[in-house]
Structures are given as structure tokens and as C-alpha cells.
Amino acid sequence: MAAAVETETETAGSGRTRSLLPYLLLAPGLIWLLVFFFVPMLTLFQTSLQEGSLQTGYTLTWRVANYTEALREFSSQYLRSFAYAGIATVAALLLGYPLAYFIAFRAGRYKNLFLLLVVMPLLVSFLVRTLAWKIILADQGVIVSALKTIGLLPQYGRVLATSSAVIAGLTYNYLPYMILPLYASLEKVDPRLVEAAQDLYAHPFTAFRKVTLPLSMPGVVAGTLLMFIPAAGDFVHAQFLGTPSQYMIGNVIESRFLVILDYPTAAALSFVLMLTILVLVLVYLRRVDVEEVL
């Protein structure tokens, strides 16, 4: 009898450990996020509602006007950010999809080599890569002279310091983040499904449209998000490959925080950027209906 009771408590004890286990596994990540994401976000939010100047110091006065002023003053940079990021994302999708398709279905034993080549640029620092583009697109560079020779660029035309340069830089630097998820989902598409579609009277192009493309949508969604979100907040490309008239919202935030030291405006701008991206992403996910896709 006593033994039975003891066994029972033991089982209950191990049951308790087991039910705690998921939380124990979650704890490190949760604590990390709490300390390094949630707390800074709160501080940032508080800062965005402060008032004052660098000399007098900033105090929390719940000044909502920080937001309206920021939006009014920098709306063109916001629009430019989303336009650049959007165009670069579409360009990367158009460049990346055929490449990912090729690697997944046609590369055979060279699959890993191609994947390595896709990832290779990431081994070089982001800044170095962007600065390299400055040289590639330079006024005396090969690209510009080639474009002039074939007449695509007028005699005194430039590529550097234009919107095209910034968008091209964004496209290039974020391309691997587009290709990898595309590849991952294309690789999972069973080629036998394509055969089945062709057996059921689908022309190869129809088979792609009706089978391969819908089945690769998770990759399209993941790739576009992984690219669009950081690209919309980017400031490096506009700074190195553009001029102030190509500045994106990231450049404004950067200079408000680090140069002008106007913390409340910088914080408000950051929050608006974050919320806008969040809304865009939610609208996007609803439109493509991820449930349907996955």
C-alpha cells in the first residue's frame, strides 16, 4: 500500500517535470526577446512621445504631434522607401525564380555548387559589397561606358547617384534571401506531379502555372517578406549609391538618431515604419491566403 502511494507521487512528479519542459525550452528565447527586443521597444515608444532639445534634455510629455510632424515632413522618403523596396523585391523575384527553378530541377549533381555560389556573396561584408557597386557603376566604369556605347545612356548620363543604382543595389544585396526560400519550396515540388499534369493534357507551361507555381507559393511569400522588410528599412544603398534625393526613410532615421540627435522624431519615424510594414505584410498575407498555399 505504501509502495503504491510512493509510486503515485513519483509519477505525479515526473508528470509535472514533463509539463514544465516546454516552458523550460522556451525560456532562453523568451528572456532574450524580453530583454533585447521588448524592453528597447518600450523605451523607443516612450522616446517617441518625448519633447525637448539636446541642451535642455528630453522629457516624456506624450507629445503625439511628433508622429504627425514626422509623417508630414518625411512622407516622400516613406513613399520612396516602399517604392524602392517593392521594385527591388519584384526584380529579385523575377531574377531569382528562374534561377531557383533551374537549381531545383535542372542542376543535377551541381545543385550544391550553385547554392554555394548563391550564398557566396554573403561571405563578404555587406558594406564592402555595396562599395564595390560604387566602383562597378562609376561614371568611368565598364557598365556606364558599355551602356553609352550601345546608346542606352546619353553622353553625359550617369548610373551612380540615381534611383536605378539604389534599386539595383538593393536587388543585388538581398537576392540570396529571395532565392533560398524559393529554392527550398521548389525543391519540395514532386516532379511526378508535373508529369501527372502533362499526362492530364496540360501543356508544360500550363503544368507550371497550375501545379509548380501554386506549390512554390510558400517560397514566394517567404522570399518576398525576407527581402521586402529589411529593404524598406535600408539606408546603406541610398547613402552609397544615391544622393539625398534618393534618400529612404532609413537615412532620415539614421541622421536624426546619430547626427541631429533628435531622438523623439527618430523614434516616431521608426515606429511609423514598423507599423506600416506590419500592415503591408498583413494585407499581403491575407491576399495570398497562406492557409490555401501551405
Next chain:
Amino acid sequence: MSAAVGDAPEVTAEDVRLIDLTKRFGGDVLAVDHLDLHIPAGSFFALLGPSGCGKTTTLRMIGGLEVPTSGRVFLGDEELTDRKPYRRPVNTVFQNYALFPHLNLTDNVAFGRRRKGEKGSDLDAEVQRMLELVQLGPMGDRRPSALSGGQQQRVALARALINHPKVLLLDEPLGALDLKLRKQMQLELKRIQTDVGITFVHVTHDQEEAMTMADTIAVMRAGRVEQLGSPVELYERPRTEFVANFLGQSNLLEGTVTGHDGDQALVEVHGVKVRAPAEDVPDAGPVRIGVRPEKIRLVPAGTSEERGERNELDAVITDSSFIGVSTQFQVRTSWDQELTVFAQNRVPSDELRGGAPVRLRWSPEQSFALVGSEH
């Protein structure tokens, strides 16, 4: 009958004909080797063979999913050899069904007809009828992943049949199902084929499955047809050792032909005189006599029975295992060859124990003779 021999068989509108068909992979792997095959319209035709014998490649060349290295594929008088799969009046039930995971059952089944530009309530109604035919009527809006293996198999069948193909190709269609379901689907497929009346070409490595369903079986080996015939013909009169062993079990006895007596050949097997059907057996030379394990009757040694012209052979039981409906005996002949005998458990016998001397009896017409060496 005999006049037709040597003439080309009469070709009806929808017979499948493969002429001198060859497929090489990567230059040196010969998957299908100068294959000639005539599949009559409306038949249930099985391509049977071990893996790697070229049966699936042959099927894929009929479906257009594989381009022949040489040779031609005909459907009636129409040549299909170079026609793309989406332009052939042929549909396939794939080995793992290849159902579209992103589409529900209705859209899966309607896929082929929609590609032909059909839509609207007529098509919807037909899709529904098709789903009902395979007993999945109320499940049209489910995804394939929500179905069991057997149900997925039936969707694959419906998705192909709704197109009214002239030929339905089945690539190991029951391979992924468990034994009980497989037996059930074998009968089901046979019933559906009889109902719709179209040509079924069925690829399998399972001899029992082929024998249950097909009216004609082509046993394939190394890219060629080893023997073609009805299940009964192949089982009762295999012409090669490969066929004799691939379809069921066989005991093969080495012997020498000593003469003929009417329609029987006289053969001496290790000093024992036996008789066998004389078809194709020359007057002299080596021959192998094949006897199926269930055709042999086992009686205690010394039992004398003067009934008809039976072959008799003395042996010793080395092992026996009881398997319910029958008992499987291993016996050893005087020249140390192991033979297998199946005996129905009609009368339990204590005399047939390990070590017991026994006499094997079988009638000559229930055996077959193999002439020529195997390799």
C-alpha cells in the same frame, strides 16, 4: 486457326502496338530491348516482371513520359511515337498516385477535362458521378492529404477515367496499399475495367496481382518479353525457367529425353522414368521437367495404387510446416535434390513426418517440359 499463324494479327482501331521499341538511358543502360507487343483493345493487359526489367519504362513510352531511343508506338493506325504526353488519348494512374496536394478532390478529378477547355455544371456533375463511382461522393471538397491510401488510389483512378482515355496505364497502382486493401482493390479494378471496357495496361511485379486481374500477361525480363499468354497458360505451361519460377513455385527435375509415346515424351530423370507433355520436346537430349508443388500427391512409401499412368518418385521428408489450408513439405530425392510439395489438410496424417520415406505422385499432363538452357 493455323492459317493465321505468321500473319500480322488483325488490328482494330484502338489496339496498342509497340514495334521494335528500344530505350537506352545514358547511352549504355538498355532498359527496353527491341520490344514488340500487341495489346488488343479492351483487354486487361499486365506487364509483369522484377524491378529493372523495363516494364515501367515501356509503360512510360506508351504514355509519352519517356521518348523511345528507337522503335514506334501505335494506337490503332495512329502513330504516337513522338507525340507529347498532353496530346495522347492515354491517361496514367501513377505509382504514388501523384494527386495534386493543393487541389481538392473535385479539382483533382476535373483537372484533365478543364485542360480541354470544359467547365460549368455539366463537368461538375460528371466529376460528382466519377467520385461516386469510386465511392468518394461526399468528399469532393477534401484535400488528398485528408484521405487514406486506398481512397487516394481511387481518386487517382477517377482522375484518369473521367477523361475517357482510349488506354489507361496503371503503374504499380496497388503497391502502396496493405495486403487486405490490395486484394479488395484488385477485384474493384477488374470490375471497373469490365464496366468501362477500355484497355488497361497494368505494370506490376506482383505475380498474384497480375494473375488475379489481367486477361493477358507479358512476363518481362531484361527489357524483353519472356513469355506472353493468359494467366493459366503461363502458370500451367511456362516455357522458361524464369517464368516457371516467377509465377508461383516450381520443382525442376533434370532429365534426358528417351522417346515419345503419343502426345507424351518419355524422360529419364536420374534413373527414374517419367512422362511429360510432348509439346516442343525433341526426340533426344536434355530436358527439365517442371512440377508445381500443389500438383504432387504425397503418399507413404510402399503404398501401391494402380490408377492411370502416373509419374512416381521416391523421396524422404526433411521438413514440414503447417500453414492452415495446407502443409508445405520439403522432401529430398535419392539424388539429394530438395523438392517442395503442398498438401491440402483434408485428412491429417501422422505418417507424413520428418524422416519418413514417401512416394511422390503426379500426372504427366500436370507437369511441363523446359527445353534449352536457361542462360
